[in-house]
Amino acid sequence: METTMTGVQRRKKILEMLGQSSTPLSGGALGRAVGVSRQVVVQDIALLRTEGHPVLATARGYVLEVPHQTERLFKMCHTTEQTREELNTIVDLGGEVLDVMVNHRIYGKVSAPLNIRSRRDVEAFVENIRTGRSTPLLNVTSGYHFHHVAADQEEILDEIEAALREKGFLADFLSYEQEEVEK
Template sequence: MNNQMRREKLYEILENADRPITGIELSKALDVTRQIIVGDVAILRSSGKPILSTARGYQLQGPAEERGCNRSLHCCSRTMDEDELEAELNAVVDNGGIIRGLTLSHEVYGIIHIDMNIYSRRDVRQYVDKLRASDAPLIVTLTHGAHTLKVETRVDEEMNAVQEGLQELGILA
């Protein structure tokens, strides 16, 4: 395999990966040294390829829509209060998720969608503080706690972690 073919194969591996791939894994898959992988990644980046180096390995960067990491997660909690909502939202952002929105399906009101765009614990705190200050009831009480979160992550590994976090809270339906 020549250098160009190896770089194409390296990029193909990253395109098909559902998690970051370490330099050692790539070097074994392509039967070269890790240093060759480092050089190949540098050459691919200089040619415009969106490769990101993380502590867990290499991955492609870019919008999650292009990476296939958008999910609607069905959640339910009969006892939902501000504290539980805060824990739910933190479970998403702590695992690399962005909460794009929340959707409810109500028998009278129909589909209700709320844009959120919550990226961090700071965003969660501001959202919950605003709810508490307004004295408004939680909208999920309309559906007895049933709701759908529209979540986006960079890679499938983060989406799996988000789902595990929600499962641990007993919220994921």
């Protein structure tokens, strides 16, 4: 005789699976593992988030957010075609691109979470841009944009900064910008 998990047991199992996985888990895969539909998993994830669990949705599935030791804001400037190289430079050196942000003179600060941790995430992002009807935020500000980048050590962020500068992707902050975009 098969026993059915309660919602509490199911959510506990989902958290356990996410905590043990080194890769994102799709809603469908989580649903199959706990015997419910993907839609029920989506609801469970929402409940887990309201309880304060750091579950992130990525293009490849759900992950538990792993807190990093440190993060830094970088101001970037490049073309859409250079996006892959910029992102790969960051992840190859051990960084995670947390978000993208532009400071538009009319619309103000516009940002979106990215949570790009690997070359696979970079390829998924670039492919979504290529096949979608949208363009990267950097296009509304002539290539200028900001990224919060997280890493386990300041030294990693220093290496990332040096590599981005060497490739010509870093732009200098204007006197008011760093404080303005951090708000």
